[in-house]
Amino acid sequence: MMEPMYSPETADSLLLPDPPCPSIPSLGDGECYHVFISYSSTDYQWTHSLIDQLESCGLQVCYHERDFTPGRTVLENMSDCIQESQKVLLVLSQEFVRSRWCLLEANMSLFRDCLERKPIVPVLLEPGVSVPLHLCHLTYLEAHDPDFKDKLLKVLCTPNQQLQGSTVVPFQPPSIYNGKALQPLIAVNEEGLNKWDCGQFSDMEVPDQLRLIIQDHENYRKAVRMINSVSQHKILPLWVRVLMIVITILLIIFMSSLSLFVLIWAINSSSKEVNPNLAAFTSACLICLTFALIIEISLWKTDQLKYIVKELQKAVGQANIILSEEKVLMGSCSNSKIYLVYVGLDGCKQEFAATFSEQGCEEDMFQRALAFFSSGYACCLAKRHFPFPQTSSTGHLERGVCFCQYVSQQLRTNQWE
Known part of the structure; x- marks a missing residue:
């Protein structure tokens, strides 16, 4: 885990002496808090020093350790707490951007209506932190700014309707998270992995980016x-592959010996003269067999890699039938890396239901589409590139190609086996 760029001993020094507290805004109907704060556990000490100072000014602050209701899911708690808060404050550090921002951003897509009416206040805790793309339209506050506390209180104590067009935090509806790549899975045996072997992926722990997204962690492990x-089960053992090459080499040696025997027999025959056609044929056989061995070995490596990636994509397609219920898809285009994307398929599933309802096979057709096309679709989302021009028609994914649009395009050029 990345250590913060500041030491715990100097955490309080980032927060200056309390300026005069501005007028605290009143809470409206259904509001219990002035601000909901999201932060990484790595930044606990600094954040709680800030929380203490904000609460001393009379602001009602919400954070997960204290205010989440036990027995409810994290998503339910976060949704309710944001709904009951006037604003959302994000403490941006390297650790937060690496893991928790993806979690929070994914959760944002589950309660879009409430977030579109609330300002998001990013606080840059460390110099050099890459501000997430979805926050680039906001003016962030810097924790090292001498006037940080005064600026923050000004924002938190300004009614939401007055923040529209503000030079401190220009409020715009946030870009909703859907169809964005999460941190990819890398094979645990990547360093010693031959390109014609298949990687193995750890299923012991759910990655940070998926921990709050996937409610049933056993689905991920499965x-x-x-x-x-x-x-x-599907890759030939190394000794079998070596045996195949040895057999090929022995076959070439046998054919070479046979050709040489024919050549010697022709020389020692009673004609005392070598048939030029026979000599040419023998030489051609030796050359062809040598090239055949070289080509076979090179093609074997290439074919094995294609075979393994194809088998991996089949397995990923079957896995996506399970993970799609968790709004997660996997994609594979190599033998050592699995891409993860968060994307809701509810609209696409309804489209399949409407298309195949008369045949009564809508669920089967949707699962077949997941098995055949979801791996490629997830890779395209992760790389932000599709092998065809994006259609102008509106799909089920905001500002992107949805799954049923992707399937439709693929069916035009590929046979659905």
Whole structure:
């Protein structure tokens, strides 16, 4: 885990002496807090020093350790707490951007209506932190700014309707998170992985980016075990591959010996003269067999890599049938990396239901589409590139190609087996 750029001993020094507290805004109907604060556990000490100072000024602050209701899911708690807060404050550090921002951003897509009416206040805790793309339209506050506390209180104590067009934090509806890549999974045996082997992925722990998104962690582990079955059952063992090459070499040696025997027999024959056609044929056989061995070995490596990636994509497609219920898809285009994207398919699923309802096979067709096309679709989302021009028609993914649009385009050029 990345250490913060400041030391715990100097955490309080980032917060200056209290300026005079401005007028505290009143809470409206359904509001219990002035601000909901999201932060990484790495930044606990600094954030709680800030919380103490804000509460001493009379602001009602909401944060997960104290205000989440036990027994409810994190998503339910976060949704309700943001709904009951006037503003959302994000403490941006390297650790927050690396992990928790993806979690918060993914959760944002689940309660879009309330967030579009609330300002987001980013606080840059460390110099050099890459501000997430979805926050670039906001003017962030710097924790090292001498006037940080005064500026923050000004924002938090300004009614939301007055922040429209403000030079401190220009309020705009946030870009809703849907179809964005999460941190990819890298094979645990990547360093010693031959390109014709299949990677193995750890299913012991759910990655940070998925911990709050996937409610049933066993679904994730089951999906990874399906992917790992490729390396365990569908790839030829090394000794079998070596044996195949040895047999090929022995066959070439046998053919070369046979050709040489024919050549010697022709020389020692009673004609005392070598048939030029036979000599040419023998030489051609030796040359062709040598090239055949070289080509076979190179094609074997290439074919094995294609075979493994194809088998991995099949396994990923089956895994996505499980993960799609958690709004997560996996994608594979290599033998050592699995891309993860967060994307809701509810609208696309309804489109399949409307299309195939008369045949009564809508669920089966949707699962077949997931099995065949979801891996490629997830890779395209992760790389932000699709192998065809994006259509002008509106799909189920805001500012992007939705799954049913992708399937439709693929069916035009590929046969659905």
